[in-house]
Amino acid sequence: MSFTPSAHIHGHKLVELLGSWHGTARPSSQALAAALRQLALDGRLPPGTKLPAERDLADALGVSRTLVARTLDRLREEGFAASRRGAGSWVKLPDRERDNESHGGWFPAADSEVLNLAQATPSAPPELCAAVDQARLRFAEQLSGHGYQPHGLPELRERIAERYAKRGLPTNPDQILVTSGAQHGFALLLRMLVSPGERVLVEHPTYPNALEAIRGLNVAPVAVPMVEEGWDLELLAASLRQTSPRLAYLIPDFHNPTGIRLDADGRARLARELARTCTTAVIDETLAEIDLTGDQAPLPMASFTDRALLVGSASKSFWGGLRLGWIRASEDFVQRAVVGRAAVDLGSPILEQLVLAELLRDADRLLERRRAESIERRDHLIAALREHLPHWRFRVPDGGLSLWCDIGAPVSSRLSVAAEQHGVRVAPGVRFSVHGSLERWMRVPYTLPGDQLEEAIRRLATASSSMPDGPGPTALTAPLA
Known part of the structure; x- marks a missing residue:
């Protein structure tokens, strides 16, 4: 299906959205493609957004034009970008037949190594x-x-x-x-x-x-x-x-x-x-x-x-x-x-x-077991956050399936991009916002088994530490609730 670019994003704005897209590692086309793909999935780069020219984007990011060209090649192969001679390149989402691939939005494939914290959805009961x-x-x-x-x-x-x-x-x-x-x-x-x-x-x-x-x-x-x-x-x-x-x-x-x-x-x-x-x-x-x-x-x-x-x-x-x-x-x-x-x-x-x-x-017996399971997983998540991200602050919820965390700095979208590169998918606060705010917040569900929650938070902490200007232990002085 043909698609016409509907908006243009300037290089400086795209750099701002990308944040520390490669962390402390050497810049690569794989890391840049992953960061741009996450911005598209998160809705920060809507379909139809025209990307800067290769040279302009390379200058804005401080990387080679070859790296940018390879990045666009990757995104086109995955269905996240399209290009036309004379019109440049723009953002798109994959065709329907690609939906089952591992990068499919908030729904990783069953065999994906990505730990999905973007959805607060439990598995089926026995x-x-x-x-x-x-x-x-x-x-x-x-x-x-x-x-x-x-x-x-x-x-x-x-x-x-x-x-x-x-x-x-x-x-x-x-x-x-x-x-x-x-x-x-x-x-x-x-x-x-x-x-x-x-x-x-x-x-x-x-x-x-x-x-x-x-x-x-x-x-x-x-x-x-x-x-x-x-x-x-x-x-x-x-x-x-x-x-x-x-x-x-x-x-x-x-x-x-x-x-x-x-x-x-x-x-x-x-x-x-x-x-x-x-x-x-x-x-x-x-x-x-x-x-x-x-x-x-x-x-x-x-x-x-x-x-x-x-x-x-x-x-x-x-x-x-x-x-x-x-x-x-x-x-x-x-x-x-x-x-x-x-x-x-x-x-x-x-x-x-x-x-x-x-x-x-x-239903009463089934739901009682479901509640006990949720309490156990919630407590496991709280323990993992206290160990690996002790500066995050949250209120222990009365019910439901997730924690709403103040991460200490307005970087949740950038952190979600970095987290994807470390094998964990999270939903930044902006997804729950009417007007694109709530960047200090992140929803973290406790629907995965305890060992997977522990590993997901460990990866999330690694992603957080890879952001030079991200939230640190001194960002919040209030005790974790």
Whole structure:
């Protein structure tokens, strides 16, 4: 597919983005290509960005023109750059058929030696195989029908409704719409409720893929900063009144990426502000079941206001490969959503729904083991950070699957580039930012086994030390929490 350059980046700006791209090692085309590739994957060099001419880039970086030429050759071979005589070279992303190669975005190939800390996604639970076996026995019952279930399988909707009832929110199956993941559910709600040019209020930081969905509809995100304790509800209320957003997207249950949970008093106050401003809120409950505190959980937001549309997911509690989620709303709203869904898809896969229904049959036992595993891995990660990166500061999260770390200096994008060269992939704070800030921050998940977490942090520390002007032990004086 042909592609036309849409923007130009000057040499000095590219040098700034690259930072210490070769660390203390001798500059090489391999290191420069890896750094530019990471900037493209991170979105700092969007597709279509025209690169400086070879001579100009070589002068800006202080390297030979031959090294730059070899770098561009590598990037073209990998699908990350294109060139045309008379037009120069520009950034692109690999074609679809390259997606399974080891440099494929945030998803390294299965046989890749890269340790992936860019995704906070756990592996499948051991109970999954037994659930698949049981689902196969039930699958034959479905084969005589047409296979389309736009609402979702009745059995699965009943199990999801039962989970809400256990959490203190009475729900009937007609209030549940099964979707192909929480992201799919959020995208459906955006299409239904928001028009281009309107505003959606979000926390800052927030989940990157939600921001992509918002921007993809030409909708403006309105950022409300999180504070150290969590939500500044006074500021959030003022933002609701002053900006009149069409919708709010909020994560009160183990907020991604900070891991903080909004308490019952905070939920009640938030509900009053939503009612006062007539604002509908999409409540992302993807991490609601990953509670690591053992405390009594506050009721879901829909217990406090009928303006809350709840979006859940099987990906964090069970397994991302199931690609299933749900929307919990009023019966009338669910019926409207089914009609709107027809423009996007006609239902979620039947076999996967049967599998999830089986997993939900004994969900408490499975989730208890998942929580114990997450606590063990979280503590392992904390110990590794204290040993290898003792100047990083973070709050031990109430739940969820990651730490949100203040790394001591605004270099997280550059550190992510350096880390890739040391075999570990991380998501810099800018990916969770509405306006490209948060460079002092980095999300570090604890979803890998303990030995892999230890090795990943060791590599990350090596990458950090390879940056001459990167964060050091004196960058922070506050103790690690």
